[in-house]
Amino acid sequence: MGTQKLNADVIVIGAGIVGCSAALHLAEAGISTLVLEKGEISGEASGVNMGGLGGAGWGKSPSLQEHLTMGSLDIFKRLQNELGYDLEFRQSGSFTAIHNEAQYAYAKKQVLEGQNNGFNLELMSSYEAKALEPELSLDMLGYVYSRFRGQADPLKTTRAFGQAAIQAGATIETGTEVTAMKPQNKAWKLETNKGSYESGVVVFAAGAWSKSLGNMVGVEIPIEPIIGQMWATEPLPPRVFGTIGSFESRFHWSENLYAGMGYPPELTHSGSQRLTRHLYGRQRKSGEIIFGGDRRNVGFNKTIEGSGIDVNKGHATEILPLLIDLPIATTWSGLMPFSMDGNPIIGRVPHNENLFVATGLASSGFGRGPGAGMLIADLVAKGIAHPVLHESDLARFAN
Numbered sequence: 001m002g003t004q005k006l007n008a009d010v011i012v013i014g015a016g017i018v019g020c021s022a023a024l025h026l027a028e029a030g031i032s033t034l035v036l037e038k039g040e041i042s043g044e045a046s047g048v049n050m051g052g053l054g055g056a057g058w059g060k061s062p063s064l065q066e067h068l069t070m071g072s073l074d075i076f077k078r079l080q081n082e083l084g085y086d087l088e089f090r091q092s093g094s095f096t097a098i099h100n101e102a103q104y105a106y107a108k109k110q111v112l113e114g115q116n117n118g119f120n121l122e123l124m125s126s127y128e129a130k131a132l133e134p135e136l137s138l139d140m141l142g143y144v145y146s147r148f149r150g151q152a153d154p155l156k157t158t159r160a161f162g163q164a165a166i167q168a169g170a171t172i173e174t175g176t177e178v179t180a181m182k183p184q185n186k187a188w189k190l191e192t193n194k195g196s197y198e199s200g201v202v203v204f205a206a207g208a209w210s211k212s213l214g215n216m217v218g219v220e221i222p223i224e225p226i227i228g229q230m231w232a233t234e235p236l237p238p239r240v241f242g243t244i245g246s247f248e249s250r251f252h253w254s255e256n257l258y259a260g261m262g263y264p265p266e267l268t269h270s271g272s273q274r275l276t277r278h279l280y281g282r283q284r285k286s287g288e289i290i291f292g293g294d295r296r297n298v299g300f301n302k303t304i305e306g307s308g309i310d311v312n313k314g315h316a317t318e319i320l321p322l323l324i325d326l327p328i329a330t331t332w333s334g335l336m337p338f339s340m341d342g343n344p345i346i347g348r349v350p351h352n353e354n355l356f357v358a359t360g361l362a363s364s365g366f367g368r369g370p371g372a373g374m375l376i377a378d379l380v381a382k383g384i385a386h387p388v389l390h391e392s393d394l395a396r397f398a399n
């Protein structure tokens, strides 16, 4: 009948960075784990992102954000330095450009508040910043330097998490799409294009596709796919060392919350209208300088919008003038999982026995995914939620 039964304790749906990290930590806890992935390991957002890692320290009273950013940083270090995987991981620091007086006042307030709360952030003049990152423009009003931030190659990294999970005893089946699921005899029965599977516990780690998994069990998981698009130059010798961003979007979103508009917060567009310019980029080890930033709500559509690439290149060139002479060699895109309030969804699925979800990491899920996978694995293994997970409870959307 084409029916296949695998007796895994836990089935994780999705082999992006979140699912692979969850599988690694579940397997290391001695739990038999099977990952079902409709495409390839790292075939979606986790393999095509910019590769920037966040974090400004643990601060005086760490919240979920610190557990995700700094917790993930520890896992990146462990995978590369202890387990020996080449992630192209570097704790390179990051520079966020300040374009005008209004942004400067906001950035200064943010840095002072951050420092008072124990975070490692520094407001630098352009002159000081250029001494650390020589290609930065002196025409900016200044830069926020964040020394804990880093970078890694997304494809190498996510595949390494998959390999490490397999090494620890997990199984990953690619080309296997979960199409339906239902509870059966205190277990879950999953239907796929390759037959059915059963497990005691299921973890949803399906990124932008999480809502459709929720629909299979009658649960609303308010995640929208948000397209992000990027471009790269041809390879060139090392010129850019940290990750590079801009304060423009952060300042705009601080003044315009766009809450309750029927789409997630912190997007660059409303329909086809541009609201702000967002920017992130770095130079890969292979030499290409890569940048992206736009976040548009256009459904499961990965078509690149060319004028957005031009705006993004203009923005990047204001900060790194060397880009003016470097043509765009390639472009690509991917779908980010944004929740309707912009915050992660990590925890138990209410009213469903042994069903868990880890998603909603939005535009910073590469840097925060390893921590999210570890927190959900810990909850599944011990049955007790880490206190910070009250912030990411799916139940907050019920009303």
Ligand SMILES: Cc1cc2nc3c(=O)[nH]c(=O)nc-3n(C[C@H](O)[C@H](O)[C@H](O)COP(=O)(O)OP(=O)(O)OC[C@H]3O[C@@H](n4cnc5c(N)ncnc54)[C@H](O)[C@@H]3O)c2cc1C
Residues within 6 Å of the ligand: 013, 014, 015, 016, 017, 018, 019, 036, 037, 038, 039, 040, 042, 043, 044, 045, 046, 047, 048, 049, 050, 051, 052, 053, 054, 176, 177, 178, 179, 205, 206, 207, 208, 209, 227, 228, 229, 230, 280, 292, 333, 334, 335, 336, 337, 358, 359, 360, 361, 362, 363, 364, 365, 366, 367, 368, 369
């Ligand atoms: C252009 C771009 C730039 C970005 N830049 C950064 C950055 O610099 N730093 C950063 O931290 N983050 C960045 N992000 C965001 C980051 O990539 C995502 O937040 C993160 O990869 C999400 O990981 P995930 O595991 O939740 O989802 P995904 O990587 O999308 O993985 C989910 C997996 O689930 C699988 N799946 C879905 N449905 C099913 C099903 N029914 N059955 C089986 N499998 C299924 C999918 O095929 C997919 O492989 C960027 C994203 C984009 C698109």
